[in-house]
Amino acid sequence: MNYDELNLDHFMEGLAKRNPGETEFHQAVHEVAASVIPYVRDHERYRKSRILERMTEPDRTVIFRVVWEDDEGNVRINRGYRVQFNNAIGPYKGGLRFHPSVNLSILKFLGFEQTFKNSLTTLPIGSGKGGADFNPKGKSDAEVMRFCQSYMTELWHHIGANVDIPAGDIGVGAREISYMFGQYKRLAKEFTGVLTGKALEFGGSLIRTEATGYGNAFFMQEMLAHRGDGIEGKTCVVSGSGNVAIFCAEKLIQLGGKVVTLSDSSGYIHDPDGLDMEKLAWMKDLKLVRRGRIAEYAEHFGCSFHEGRPWAVPCDLAFPCATQNELEEGDARTLVSNGCLAVSEGANMPTTIPAVDVLHQAKILYGPGKAANAGGVAVSGLEMSQNSQRLAWSAVDLEGRLQQIITDIHRQCVQHGQEGDHVNYVTGANVAGFIKVADAMVAYGVI
Ligand SMILES: NC(=O)C1=CN([C@@H]2O[C@H](COP(=O)(O)OP(=O)(O)OC[C@H]3O[C@@H](n4cnc5c(N)ncnc54)[C@H](O)[C@@H]3O)[C@@H](O)[C@H]2O)C=CC1
Numbered sequence: 492m493n494y495d496e497l498n499l500d501h502f503m504e505g506l507a508k509r510n511p512g513e514t515e516f517h518q519a520v521h522e523v524a525a526s527v528i529p530y531v532r533d534h535e536r537y538r539k540s541r542i543l544e545r546m547t548e549p550d551r552t553v554i555f556r557v558v559w560e561d562d563e564g565n566v567r568i569n570r571g572y573r574v575q576f577n578n579a580i581g582p583y584k585g586g587l588r589f590h591p592s593v594n595l596s597i598l599k600f601l602g603f604e605q606t607f608k609n610s611l612t613t614l615p616i617g618s619g620k621g622g623a624d625f626n627p628k629g630k631s632d633a634e635v636m637r638f639c640q641s642y643m644t645e646l647w648h649h650i651g652a653n654v655d656i657p658a659g660d661i662g663v664g665a666r667e668i669s670y671m672f673g674q675y676k677r678l679a680k681e682f683t684g685v686l687t688g689k690a691l692e693f694g695g696s697l698i699r700t701e702a703t704g705y706g707n708a709f710f711m712q713e714m715l716a717h718r719g720d721g722i723e724g725k726t727c728v729v730s731g732s733g734n735v736a737i738f739c740a741e742k743l744i745q746l747g748g749k750v751v752t753l754s755d756s757s758g759y760i761h762d763p764d765g766l767d768m769e770k771l772a773w774m775k776d777l778k779l780v781r782r783g784r785i786a787e788y789a790e791h792f793g794c795s796f797h798e799g800r801p802w803a804v805p806c807d808l809a810f811p812c813a814t815q816n817e818l819e820e821g822d823a824r825t826l827v828s829n830g831c832l833a834v835s836e837g838a839n840m841p842t843t844i845p846a847v848d849v850l851h852q853a854k855i856l857y858g859p860g861k862a863a864n865a866g867g868v869a870v871s872g873l874e875m876s877q878n879s880q881r882l883a884w885s886a887v888d889l890e891g892r893l894q895q896i897i898t899d900i901h902r903q904c905v906q907h908g909q910e911g912d913h914v915n916y917v918t919g920a921n922v923a924g925f926i927k928v929a930d931a932m933v934a935y936g937v938i
Pocket residue numbers: 586659660661662663703731732733734735736754755756757812813814815817837838839864865867868
């Protein structure tokens with residue numbers, strides 16, 4: 492392709508040819524390319540050095556066999572991955588996902604998104620993502636431990652505190668990070684901050700568990716404040732009931748919002764009175780400790796449980812915090828017709844492209860995940876700083892820094908996304924995230 496002829500259709504055709512069948516990766520790139528190509532066209536240095544083509548090709552991908560033994564003594568085999576996407580502005584950084592749906596397309600979409608997200612945080616972190624098609628659901632602690640140790644026995648060759656620093660994502664929380672950190676330490680014979688999301692006893696950071704969800708609530712607060720509005724008194728629909736959803740709900744309640752739903756893969760609970768801190772504590776125990784089904788909440792508190800997703804519940808604010816493509820075009824139309832004012836994504840790419848179009852046409856505030864959920868990786872970056880200093884900062888200090896980072900991300904989105912009297916947060920996040928990484932890549936020459 493002649494670099495002067497860069498256009499979206501040509502670009503996507505080439506990408507699809509090079510990455511056949513990777514539909515989630517195509518979707519993530521399409522969304523970024525649609526907003527970045529006009530900017531690249533206007534800047535010869537990016538066009539000539541084919542930066543966008545280079546940014547859509549991971550630096551490297553490692554795929555490996557993970558063998559472990561279940562409690563009955565059966566040999567089990569899974570596939571492990573680490574996609575090291577881009578280290579132009581810092582060491583590779585991004586979570587690990589353990590879920591049966593994990594494949595290369597999903598990890599490439601997540602690693603690609605991470606490039607822009609990590610750039611927006613203002614911290615020196617590159618991008619990566621990894622995981623395995625392992626399902627921790629229903630496994631004993633001993634089985635999860637054996638899997639994590641086997642996974643790390645290969646992964647440790649490829650990571651390091653200044654090379655690649657994985658963290659959690661779906662199916663990977665404090666328990667899994669602890670097993671993996673223990674195994675890394677044993678193999679590498681060193682104690683360094685090679686993973687984030689660690690427990691406080693061995694180098695973890697206060698607020699990291701809460702950071703993604705809190706950050707998402709703060710991003711919504713920023714979008715509303717920009718329009719002279721706030722969260723107080725607003726009805727909030729949240730999907731998911733994992734780490735991100737629960738702490739997003741917690742901060743929304745603290746800010747005066749009324750959270751009326753949470754969900755898991757079996758369905759959602761609708762509590763019209765709203766969750767309070769006591770009900771949320773019960774939910775934390777159910778989902779984060781006992782790992783039970785969400786319908787138990789409805790039985791316990793006498794509210795309703797429904798199959799499917801929560802988007803038809805009337806709300807002012809919506810927070811998709813479960814997984815990719817969980818909010819589709821029809822759901823977006825329902826949100827609009829119910830008078831929803833804003834959507835802020837705790838999950839990565841939870842809204843399909845046609846659904847985003849519906850939200851944009853209705854001029855609903857829409858905060859894409861790479862901006863709205865960047866609080867998690869930002870506090871991971873702060874965990875790395877604390878590990879390097881061998882110090883631990885206070886929760887008050889860290890929450891203040893998290894809030895400041897979210898304010899900075901919002902400012903960058905407004906700077907690059909203002910369209911008349913409306914902010915297009917997709918364009919803003921994509922262009923702002925792109926510039927820093929692209930400038931670094933241009934500076935390095937042709938590598
Ligand atoms: N943990 C973190 O720090 C960050 C996570 N994210 C994103 O947030 C989302 C949630 O992640 P976590 O809360 O960490 O994971 P988690 O494992 O703690 O919770 C995942 C939640 O999503 C639900 N879920 C998973 N697959 C589903 C499906 N197919 N349909 C409906 N619900 C489903 C689960 O029931 C659970 O409630 C993911 O998209 C993840 O990539 C984004 C930034 C940082």
